Each structure stands twice: as C-alpha cells, then as structure tokens.
Amino acid sequence: MADQPLIYARGLVKRFGEFTAVDGIDLDVAPGEAFGFLGPNGAGKSSTMRMIGCVSTPTAGELRILGMDAVHDGPRIRARLGVCPQLDNLDPDLTVRENLVTYARYFGLSRAESRRRADELLEFVQLGDRAGGKVEPLSGGMKRRLTIARAMVNEPDLVLLDEPTTGLDPQARHLLWERLFRLKQRGTTLVLTTHYMDEAEQLCDRLVVMDGGRIVAEGSPRSLIETYSTAEVVELRFPGMPEAGSRYAAALEGVGKRVDPLPDRVLVYVDDGDAALAEIQRRGLEPSSVLVRRSTLEDVFLHLTGRTLVD
Amino acid sequence: MAVTHAVHPTIAVLERHLTLYRRLWQASVFSSFVLPVLFLLSIGIGVGGYVGRVQGVDYLSWIVPGVLASTAFQIAVGESTYSVLGDFKWVRAYHAMRATPVGPADMVRGHLLYLVIRVTIAVVAFLVVVVFFGGLHSPWALVTPLVCALLTVSVAAPVTAFAATIDHDSYFSLLFRFVVIPSTLFAGVFFPVEQLTAVLRPLAYASPLWHAVELCRAATLGRAPAWPIPVHAGYLLMWTVAGLFLAVRAFRRKLED
Numbered sequence: 299m300a301d302q303p304l305i306y307a308r309g310l311v312k313r314f315g316e317f318t319a320v321d322g323i324d325l326d327v328a329p330g331e332a333f334g335f336l337g338p339n340g341a342g343k344s345s346t347m348r349m350i351g352c353v354s355t356p357t358a359g360e361l362r363i364l365g366m367d368a369v370h371d372g373p374r375i376r377a378r379l380g381v382c383p384q385l386d387n388l389d390p391d392l393t394v395r396e397n398l399v400t401y402a403r404y405f406g407l408s409r410a411e412s413r414r415r416a417d418e419l420l421e422f423v424q425l426g427d428r429a430g431g432k433v434e435p436l437s438g439g440m441k442r443r444l445t446i447a448r449a450m451v452n453e454p455d456l457v458l459l460d461e462p463t464t465g466l467d468p469q470a471r472h473l474l475w476e477r478l479f480r481l482k483q484r485g486t487t488l489v490l491t492t493h494y495m496d497e498a499e500q501l502c503d504r505l506v507v508m509d510g511g512r513i514v515a516e517g518s519p520r521s522l523i524e525t526y527s528t529a530e531v532v533e534l535r536f537p538g539m540p541e542a543g544s545r546y547a548a549a550l551e552g553v554g555k556r557v558d559p560l561p562d563r564v565l566v567y568v569d570d571g572d573a574a575l576a577e578i579q580r581r582g583l584e585p586s587s588v589l590v591r592r593s594t595l596e597d598v599f600l601h602l603t604g605r606t607l608v609d
Numbered sequence: 610m611a612v613t614h615a616v617h618p619t620i621a622v623l624e625r626h627l628t629l630y631r632r633l634w635q636a637s638v639f640s641s642f643v644l645p646v647l648f649l650l651s652i653g654i655g656v657g658g659y660v661g662r663v664q665g666v667d668y669l670s671w672i673v674p675g676v677l678a679s680t681a682f683q684i685a686v687g688e689s690t691y692s693v694l695g696d697f698k699w700v701r702a703y704h705a706m707r708a709t710p711v712g713p714a715d716m717v718r719g720h721l722l723y724l725v726i727r728v729t730i731a732v733v734a735f736l737v738v739v740v741f742f743g744g745l746h747s748p749w750a751l752v753t754p755l756v757c758a759l760l761t762v763s764v765a766a767p768v769t770a771f772a773a774t775i776d777h778d779s780y781f782s783l784l785f786r787f788v789v790i791p792s793t794l795f796a797g798v799f800f801p802v803e804q805l806t807a808v809l810r811p812l813a814y815a816s817p818l819w820h821a822v823e824l825c826r827a828a829t830l831g832r833a834p835a836w837p838i839p840v841h842a843g844y845l846l847m848w849t850v851a852g853l854f855l856a857v858r859a860f861r862r863k864l865e866d
Contacts, residue, residue, distance in 0.1 A: 314866070353707050354866050373710045381708040387701035391629055400625045404709040408615035452709075 302365050304329050304456050304487050305350060309359035312345045319345040321511035322359065327489060329455075332482050334498045334505035335491040336595070338603050341508040343491040344384060347460050350489065351381050364455060377405060380449030384460040386441050388433045388448070395420065395429040398448055405452040412451075419447040423477060439470025446477065457481065459490040463497060475500050495595040509603045519595055526601050527593040528555050528567040532574050534585040535563045546583065553577050567593070618711040622719025623726075625702070630727070640687075641731040645680045646738055649673065652799065653744075664801060666746070666830060673744040674753065674825035675798035677735055681728045681757035682818045685765040686789050688724055690781045693772035697863055704864065713860035717853065720769060721762050728761045729754050747831025756828065760821035763845040766852025773859035792816040797823065820844050 305327035312320040320342040327333045335343040348354035349361060352372040361368040363375045388397050395416050402412035420426045423443035428436065436444065442462065449457055462478070463471040478501055482488055492498055498505050499519045507515040507522070515522055532554070536546045540561040547559035554568035568574040571590035578585070616624075630637075649669065653676075657668030664671060696702040703716055732754050739745055771784065795805060795812050796819040802810055813819040820841040827834035834841055 348866065351708060353864070373712060376708060377710045379708070383704070383708070385701065385704075387705040389625070389629070389700060389702055389705075391632060392625075396628055400621075400628060401705070401709070403616055403621035403624055404618060404706055404711045406614040406616055406618070406621070406710065411615070 303327055303362075304331075304364055305333075305489065306362040307359065310346070310349065310356055310361055311358040312342070312349060312354065313357045318511055320349070323506075323508075323511075323513050325506070327487065329487055330485050332488040332490075332501050332503045334502035335489075335508055336493065336495075336498050336505050336599060337491075337508035338493065341603075342511040343508055344460055346508070347458055347489070347491055351379060351458050352376050377452065378455045380452065380454035380457040382442075382445050382449045382457070382459045382462055384464070386445060388441060388444060390432070390434045392433065393430055394425055394433060394436070394444060397433060397444065398451055401448045402451045407452070415451050415453075419450055422450075423447040424473070437470070439466045439473065442466060442470070442474060443477065446474070450481070454486070456487045456489065459488065461491055461493070463492070463494065471497075495599055499595050507599060507602050514602050515598070522598045523593050523595065526598040529569050529593060530567075530571040530574075531591055531593050531597060532566040532568055532571055532578075533563050533589040533591065534566065534578070534583075535587040536583075537586050539563070549581060549583055550578070553581075565597075567597070618709075618715040619718045619722065622706065622711060622715050623722045626720065626723035627726070630723070637727075641680060641684055641727070642734050645676050645731075645735050648676050649739070649742070649744075652676075653742075669742060670744050670746060670830065671826075672799060673739050674829045675796075675822050677732060677739075677753060677829075678757060678760060678818060678821040678825045679793055679796070679798045680731055680735060681760050681821070682764055682789075682793065684728050684731060685724055685761040686768050686784075688727065689720070689765045689768040690772050690784065691778060693720070693769050694775065694778055694781075697773060698776075703860065707864045713864060714857050716860055717766070717769065717856045721765055721853075724761050724765050725758045728757055732757045745829050747829060749828040749831055751828075753825045753828050756821055756824045759842065759845050759849065760817060763817045763848035763852065766849055766856050768852075770852060770855035770859045773856065773863050792818050795819075797826075817845055817848050 303326040305325055307323060307325040309322045309324065310320055311318070311322050323346065335346060337343050345354065349356050349368065350363060352363065352368050352375050355369060364378055366375050368375065389400065392400060398416035398419060399412045402415055403409075407415070417426070417429070420429050423446060425440060425444060425447070428440070433441065433444070446459070446462070459478070463474055466474065475497070478488060482501070488501065490501065502519060504518055505516070505522070506513045515526060517525065534546070534550075536542055543559045543561070543564060547557050547564055550557050550564060550566055553574050554566040556567040558565040558567070566574060575588065575590065649672070653669035653672050660668040662668065706716055736745070736750065736753065768784070791812060795802070795809060796816045797813060798818070802813040802819065805813060823834040823836070824838065824841050
C-alpha cells in the first residue's frame with residue numbers, strides 16, 4: 299500500500315456528447331501528498347474530481363483510486379473518501395450536529411461513534427458552539443467548515459476539495475487554510491481544485507495546471523515558477539498608457555527574459571530586479587511607477603493559460 | 610480507517626427522513642390525521658344521514674375504508690413530489706449521499722420505508738378514532754395497515770420516479786389535476802364504482818387506490834372484495850415492482866452526468 303499511488307490515472311478521458319471535458323490525462327498522487335488542480339473555468343478540473351470521487355464514469359482510460367478500480371469498486375472507494383463539493387449540499391432543516399451524525403450513518407458508523415466524531419469534528423472546525431443550531435443562518439465560511447468536517451467523518455484516506463474557499467472572505471479563507479494545513483500535517487492526502495494562486499502556493503506540495511482538458515504543466519509551486527517564470531517581475535507604469543504601451547515594450551526588449559505589455563502596465567520578467575532597474579535607467583526610460591516583486595504562480599498561470607477571459 | 614457496517618445504507622437514509630420529520634411532524638398532523646377525521650364526520654355522518662345505507666351497511670361504515678386508503682394515497686403522493694424534487698434540485702441531499710457508499714437503490718428504499726412508517730402511524734391513529742364511532746365490523750380490520758403500506762409503495766414508487774425525472778415543479782400540477790384528483794374521486798372512496806357509467810369504470814380499475822379501497826372495505830366490513838384478493842394485491846404489487854425499477858433508474862440517471 300505504501301508505495302502504491304492513491305490516485306493512478308492513465309489516458310483519462312471524459313466526454314459529454316461532443317464536448318471533451320478531460321482529454322487524456324495521467325496522474326499519480328502519493329499518500330500524504332497535498333495535490334492541486336489549477337486552471338481556468340472549464341479546464342476540466344471538476345470533471346476530473348468527479349471521476350476521482352467515483353460519481354462520474356470515465357469515458358476512456360484507466361483510473362485506480364486507493365488501489366481499486368474506480369468504475370467497479372465505486373462504493374468501496376467512496377467509503378474511504380471525504381468529499382467537499384463546490385456547491386454546498388448541507389441539509390438546511392437539520393441542525394449542525396445532525397448534519398454530521400446523519401452523514402456518518404451513511405458510512406455505516408454506529409450511533410455512538412457517529413455522535414463522538416461529530417462532536418470532535420465540530421471542535422476541530424470551531425463550530426462547537428453552533429452544534430444545536432440550524433445550518434441556514436451560518437455564514438459561508440462556517441458552512442464550508444461544516445462541509446469539511448462532514449467530509450472527515452469517515453476518517454478518509456483521501457479528501458477531495460473542489461474550490462474549497464471560493465466565495466469566502468479573507469478571514470474565512472485563512473482559517474480554512476489553517477485547518478486544511480493541520481489535516482495535511484496529520485498525514486491526510488488532500489486533492490483540491492482552485493483558481494486561486496495563493497491557495498495553491500499555501501496548500502499544495504505538487505500541482506498540475508490544466509487548460510482545455512489537458513495537463514499543461516506539473517510540479518511543485520516553486521519548480522513551476524522556476525520553469526515557467528523568472529525569479530522576479532518588474533512592473534512599470536508609463537505616462538500615456540495604454541496607447542504608448544507597445545512603444546515602451548519595444549524599448550524594454552532585452553532588459554529581461556520576457557516583456558508582457560498590459561493595458562495599464564508593462565511586466566518585465568527578470569532574474570535580478572535591481573540590475574534590470576539600472577538598465578532601464580541607463581536606457582533613459584522614465585516610468586511613472588516601479589514595482590519589483592517576486593514571481594508568483596499567477597505569473598506561471600497567466601503565461602500558460604493566457605490572459606483571455608474564459609467564462 | 611476501518612469501515613464499519615453498524616447500519617445498512619438504506620436504514621441510514623430512512624434515519625435522515627425520520628430526523629427531518631421529528632422537526633416537521635406538527636405540520637403533518639392536520640393533513641394526515643385531523644383532516645381525515647373531519648372528512649369522516651362531515652361526509653360520513655352529515656351526508657350519511659341523507660344517504661342512509663349503502664351496500665347493506667350505514668354510510669359511515671361504508672366510507673371508513675375509503676377515507677383510510679385515500680389518506681395513505683394522499684401522503685404517498687404528496688411526500689413523493691416536491692420533497693423528492695427538492696432533495697435533487699435545492700437541498701441536493703441526494704448528491705451528498707452519492708459521495709458516500711449509499712447507492713440509488715438505498716435512497717429510493719429509504720424514502721419509501723419512511724413513507725410506510727408515516728402512513729402506518731396515520732392509518733393506525735385513524736382506526737383508533739373510528740373504533741369509537743363503531744366504524745369497524747370485523748377483526749380483519751387489523752390487516753388494513755398492511756394494505757395501506759402496500760398501496761403507499763405502489764403509488765409512491767412511480768411518483769418518486771416521476772419527481773426524479775422532471776426538472777421543474779410545474780409538472781406536479783399536471784399530476785395532481787389529471788391523476789391524483791380523478792383517482793380520489795372515482796376510486797370507490799365516496800360511492801360504489803358501479804354508480805359510474807361503464808365508460809368511466811376502467812378509470813377506477815386502473816387506479817391503485819380502488820384496489821386498496823376494495824381490500825380495506827372487505828377487511829373492515831368482513832366480506833369478500835369485488836375481485837379475488839390475489840388480483841387486487843397483485844395489481845398493487847405490479848405497480849410496486851415497476852415503480853421501484855423506474856425510481857432506481859431515474860435516481861441513477863439523475864446522479865450520473
């Protein structure tokens with residue numbers, strides 16, 4: 299079991315009629331790993347997650363979860379998964395605690411054990427004082443924490459989180475990240491989808507970038523930045539933009555590895571920000587504002603999947 | 610990580626419904642208990658005073674089994690429409706179950722078991738009241754909860770299948786207008802189906818409710834039903850089997866993508 303990947307996929311395909319949502323991907327996720335799917339809307343992340351969760355049948359390819367076949371062993375695999383879906387599906391007419399106890403019973407747990415785990419998990423997600431209350435008045439962050447507690451009720455080997463912090467305010471996101479980090483420290487394997495770069499950098503040991511149903515890049519957040527971006531990025535604003543933008547972009551050619559003119563600013567991808575600034579000054583360019591920052595996954599993401607808006 | 614099996618998934622689904630019911634039962638007392646009793650009093654005693662005797666018994670005794678079975682029928686249909694659609698569309702409770710070892714067959718069976726419990730409680734409470742009005746004439750009345758349970762499943766299963774197939778609740782008004790109301794009016798609840806013209810009579814024969822009314826009436830009055838018992842029971846069983854098959858298939862399709 300130890301040297302066997304928890305998720306093993308080869309040539310995984312999902313089609314809906316004519317539309318190909320997932321176009322032949324390979325995956326290996328090891329026990330204890332925090333693995334992320336990054337990509338714009340419609341990249342195939344959620345479809346992949348649904349196949350891993352054994353609620354959607356692959357159109358083609360091989361998919362093994364926890365060493366079992368995803369198509370034939372669905373119930374046995376699901377018994378050992380924890381799922382936090384993108385759309386909340388808590389029972390609004392049950393209390394917070396009843397939501398957990400009811401769900402625990404779906405996994406065949408005894409009544410006493412279900413209650414014990416419900417209370418323990420409510421403490422873990424800091425909802426102990428809301429146990430007897432209704433679900434409806436909870437905030438978005440509280441509901442999401444409750445959904446994560448629910449996903450943990452069967453002590454899963456693998457937890458699937460589909461956009462866990464979408465729509466939450468910064469405080470709620472940070473609390474959630476902290477709880478997920480604690481799960482990770484306990485050795486729980488996490489697989490999540492996100493389109494937040496900071497979330498991916500915070501939580502993921504390894505991630506894949508998906509676009510158009512394919513994996514376009516794979517690695518740790520650090521290695522992806524090293525491979526697809528530069529150490530630093532210089533952001534320059536010039537008077538007269540956006541019209542003058544392309545002229546300045548041309549004048550900046552050669553300062554760094556790549557120049558990316560945007561409507562409001564020009565990005566220069568460089569290994570050494572200070573050296574680049576000196577060169578910019580030497581060329582006699584006078585930006586109205588200058589920002590030197592470290593490269594982030596966002597730069598990788600935009601480089602790989604483009605800046606065109608996907609809806 | 611040991612997977613335990615302290616409870617069957619079907620029973621776990623039943624428990625969810627019962628937990629919800631514990632919160633909402635007061636609302637159902639009127640429609641499933643008070644209303645049938647009021648019906649019995651106003652029609653059975655009020656109208657019965659003018660009608661006199663029907664098929665050799667007083668009118669109240671004659672409609673007791675009809676009201677009994679139609680109460681089961683109302684609960685079975687009523688609880689298999691909006692609540693089933695809602696658990697797919699708004700609450701997404703079935704999607705939540707889908708992520709666990711609970712399968713579509715467990716969801717359907719858990720729902721139907723819950724309805725059988727609901728109906729049994731309502732029917733037994735009604736019978737207890739009826740005893741005081743002298744509306745039961747045979748110890749066979751004790752089997753009427755079983756008949757009502759069979760009727761419940763035979764009706765709730767296909768309606769559940771229907772609710773799991775449609776995407777919008779406007780279809781329910783068609784169901785109520787063209788299936789439920791005619792079934793209740795022409796299924797031998799308030800008058801013998803022999804009163805109907807020969808053209809309309811097949812409507813009664815097609816309705817599961819009529820078969821259950823016949824069996825219940827035979828039981829409470831202690832006489833033979835219109836058709837042989839196995840025919841009535843077999844007809845209800847046929848709807849049950851077909852309904853279960855359709856409901857499980859509809860759930861599976863709805864939860865697949």
